[in-house]
Amino acid sequence: MATTNLSNVIPVTERPTSGTKSLKSSYSKNLEQHSILRPGAIENLIEGILILSDQRELIYANDTARRVLRQLNQYRSPANLVPIEIWHVCQSLIQSRSLFPNQRWQMESEILTDDFTTLNIRARWLRLETIQHPCILITVDDRYQVIENIAIEEAQKYGLTSREQEVWLLHRANYPYKKIASELCITPNTVKKHMKSIYAKQKDICGIDN
Missing domain, CATH: 3.30.450.20 (PAS domain)
Structure with a gap:
């Protein structure tokens, strides 16, 4: 209900x-x-x-x-x-x-x-x-659709790969790294590597330091 x-x-x-x-x-x-x-x-x-x-x-x-x-x-x-x-x-x-x-x-x-x-x-x-x-x-x-639209727009802006976009979408939806790994059938360490790459691209475009 x-x-x-x-x-x-x-x-x-x-x-x-x-x-x-x-x-x-x-x-x-x-x-x-x-x-x-x-x-x-x-x-x-x-x-x-x-x-x-x-x-x-x-x-x-x-x-x-x-x-x-x-x-x-x-x-x-x-x-x-x-x-x-x-x-x-x-x-x-x-x-x-x-x-x-x-x-x-x-x-x-x-x-x-x-x-x-x-x-x-x-x-x-x-x-x-x-x-x-x-x-x-x-x-x-x-709410999830709104977050997805924002994440897709950001992914295009940052020039993310397809896999990085998938990781970023789940991250923007507040999924923890372990949950992202489970959803995408990858390891948590791989998620961390993708996020590190995403943050680097984000910093290059927006000057944001995470």
């Missing part, structure tokens, strides 16, 4: 709107008008993007978010239901608005899934001009 750790409640300044206009009929037009939410710009983002109503209605999910929904709902039906783990974060956001109507809040949480993937969840109010109902913008990212 996934677990949720709610943290980092952050106030922001916009105020939500309310009304009765149909969410889904207005959404497409709004998406085109909102500069950070154009379909072409967000559909293939590594970060998952969800837009919900304050009634738990799923308005939009990009490809990454849909994969997260399937992952969290694999033993539930229907598969596209907003998972209770994510809705719990939204409920905290909704409650904060009722307690502090003149402020807007962002909620951050971590969800540990059944396969031990750590998902970072952020929820905040989203104002869309032609939708009067309150909307919630949720971003979801896989």
Whole structure:
């Protein structure tokens, strides 16, 4: 069962709107008008993007978010239901608005899934001009995926070999040397040699002394 750790409640300044206009009929037009939410710009983002109503209605999910929904709902039906783990974060956001109507809040949480993937969840109010109902913008990212992307970028920057890149990725994910050795079927001494080479290349490029 996934677990949720709610943290980092952050106030922001916009105020939500309310009304009765149909969410889904207005959404497409709004998406085109909102500069950070154009379909072409967000559909293939590594970060998952969800837009919900304050009634738990799923308005939009990009490809990454849909994969997260399937992952969290694999033993539930229907598969596209907003998972209770994510809705719990939204409920905290909704409650904060009722307690502090003149402020807007962002909620951050971590969800540990059944396969031990750590998902970072952020929820905040989203104002869309032609939708009067309150909307919630949720971003979801896989912490390991973020680390992997950073490690790959660093590996390219430092000019690492394929094996050094594998070692660096696991090192950036906080694997100890023995665990790295086990994962890559090499000895701990070989891991140390690779890390020594990586640090030398890092120092040459960035001037960082480890």
